[in-house]
Amino acid sequence: MKHINFKIVFSLLVIITFSNFMAKSQITYLSGTGTNNCATGAGTSGASCTFIGCGAGIVNTAKSNTFVGDSAGGNNIKLNDNVAIGHKALFTQSNNGATPWYTYNVAVGNQALYSNNPTSSTSGISNTAIGHNALYNNTIGDDNTAVGFYAGRATTTGNDNTFLGYRAGKLNNTGSNNTFIGRLAGQTVTTNGNNTCVGNGADIPSTYTNCTALGYGAVTGASNDYVQIGNTSVATIHGQVAFTSSDRRIKNNIKENVPGLAFINLLKPVTYHLNIHEENRIIGYPSLKDSLDNVIGIDTMYWEGKYDIEKINYSGLIAQQVDSAAQQIGYNFSGIYKPKSSNDLYSLSYAQMVVPLIKAVQELSNKYDSLLAIISPAGNTKSMQNTSGGKGENENKQEIKLKLPVEIMMSEARPNPNDGKAEIDYYLPSSVLNAKIIFTDMLGNVIKEVQLTTGYGTIAVDTMELPNGTYTFSLVTDGKVYNTKKMLRNK
Template identity: 40%
Template sequence: MTKYYIAFLALIMFMTPCVAQNVAINEDGSLPDPKAILDVKSYTKGVLIPRMSSADRWAIKAPKGLLVYDTTTNSFWYSSQLVVVTPDSSYTVWENLATGYGWSVGGNHIGDSNSSYLGTKNRIPLRIKVNAVNAGIIDPVGKNTFWGYESGTFTPAYRLDTPGICNTGTGNLSLHYNNNGSYNTAAGDKAMMRNRSGNFNTATGANALHYNTTGNTNVANGSGALYVNSTGSLNTAVGGLALYNNRTGSYNTGIGYNTSLTRDSFSNATAIGYGAIVNASNKVRIGNSAVTSIEGPVAFSVVSDGRFKYSVKEDVKGLDFILQLRPVTYQFDVKRFNTQYSLSGIANENGNGNYALQTAYDEASSIRRSGFIAQEVEKAAVASGYNFSGVVQPKTAQEHYSLSYEAFVVPLVKAVQELSEKNKKLEQEIAEIKQLLQKLK
């Protein structure tokens, strides 16, 4: 008993002068580091901190900084905050330190493909941030996927609201403001950036469908394609700046760089070819003003099945209409025409500084063409009382006259028929005159 008493006194005497000093625990008798309150050193042993289950850990009203090892999760946890709800109620906020399988910024050794992965074990969206800003979100509930700096940042799923579903955004700010739009795919810098509730849209290219808000089922493929579209639906734009200025129009198609509309609300308008401009709904324009030939291996045909024609009348005007026409040759100022119908602020067909385009303008303008002047044809049709379909009249001051030359075939056939009838009468009269002369002889 005396032996234990002496040992206890020795321990007290040893610890007393260390109360206000730092402490060293080691096997070589070295002094503690002066900056450490506790300096533990060993080459053969470690430190065991308290081990407990998750339930035991949660039961602790832990001060900030308490460290334990959770045997349920097999990981270290530390308390970051003690939240006091009421004077009699409080809880600890626990943070999980990296486990032995944590991913390191310096790289990791990977085991088999099933046990090693980067991901989560619950249905909370996985986020990747840069500078504390969303740069990647994978949402297993709404099936939304965003990748790119601030892509999908304001999607309500990540603001405790009702999100859209099945969206995919790739690129800086793509689908940035998407509210409850669903089934959208946006790839490119600011692609579909301002979409709110539009659905089933596909945008590929920087700023494609940039201002779309509620438009549905649009396809924009190319940088700036359908750029200002907001509410228009079922539009298809393929090519850089294709249908750039369409805002509310629907069912429009633009194929080719810088295809556009002269108004942002057309419907069922189609522009095909570089710089092609459509100036009316329900109209197809192929090529820009510098095009000098449109060809194909077969002739263009028009549906002409009698089973679908009704109110058929034989009121076509022939010679009365044809004889009033003035066939002329002329040259066409394609550059002036294009300047008249191009949109300000959009470089559709501006030949200035573009040698190839200016050359094409010059070539097209130098062609000596044969035809009619639409306004004169219109007057001839009115004068002869003929509702002639070959004149395409402008509906607004911004549109232009066009002629459908194939429509001239019908009045020409009628004129030939009328001439044939006159010839028959003349031939009959000549035959009668010959008979009288024969009798006189």
């Protein structure tokens, strides 16, 4: 006994134990009808394939497939060049036709790409799904990439999507060309496409396209072709430059008909504080959802500085008032965005306000030039000898030329406010064919129209029967509103 070689005994025991394990497990290794295959507890047909796991690639006859995990690629027959790692990953796809084709799908995770089932060499191909149930429902969608738990889970036929993050794009069904990056990014998008969401909870209402939401909780308005940067707490967006395409070659129907003072004088600048609690209530986001994706309330998540924006005393305009002013003079102002639904907000483009402001400055400049023409010297200044004083002193004499102005003018009401009486001066050059002043109340209703004649004139206005308030009067010449001013009645 003392001469027994324990190394040999130990080696024999290992061989016997492994042989019994292989026999009991009914595992086939490097066998079957295919070539260059490696299979453990799985199918062995095809060529250049690797199958590891119970039922992995069990009916496969294709080539260049790697299936690892219980039933991974379990129904694949004649689809080449796929990778499936995980329980029932890439489980459904089959193709039992006469001609095999390449599908280039990669599924990593429990039931990733579970339902994928190409019907031709151009459908259900080139998808990458990594994560539990990633692209689970995809059937014939192409060129999709989903990484994360439930990422792109509901996608069936959508193409060219990228979903990256926990439940990113999880409800997308037939939408294509979407890019959603971040936890719950694009969480409500279903059938719309060409959208981009980057950030935790960044989202787009479910029926709109060509929209972009950037930042935590950023949600676009209820409209196509919309970009939202940041959530409702964002107070400042910085950047070095900002340009808008303004090339003459891409503009049609160009008209120089922008109103100036007639529009600007109707606007009411204000100061205000934002109420983002109300803003979040109106837009209905962020929202809390239960396990079945039912909305159960508004998100009350708090972080330091979330409501600091409500402390800022802003200066600006009210979009509804700007819209009313534009309508009052018949100006189709493109700087106003009107809500498309009850969950949308009015918006105002302050950049576009510059255009009527430029026109207003030009009108004021013309008025200044007209007034200057009345009082400025037109001739030379001559020095004349004083012959009466006998002291040889020089006396300055100026020759001036007076002429009527060529620009239309209308003064402010005076006094303003008034307590029942006011006067308005005007001047109309002879080139004006028809002119009138229209008085309107606070609601835009016409109170009185007064026809004017050319030359200088004064209108005496009796406001005794009017209630206190702000009224407007507009000078209309040859069918166009030239200027609009305000008149205050205060008894």
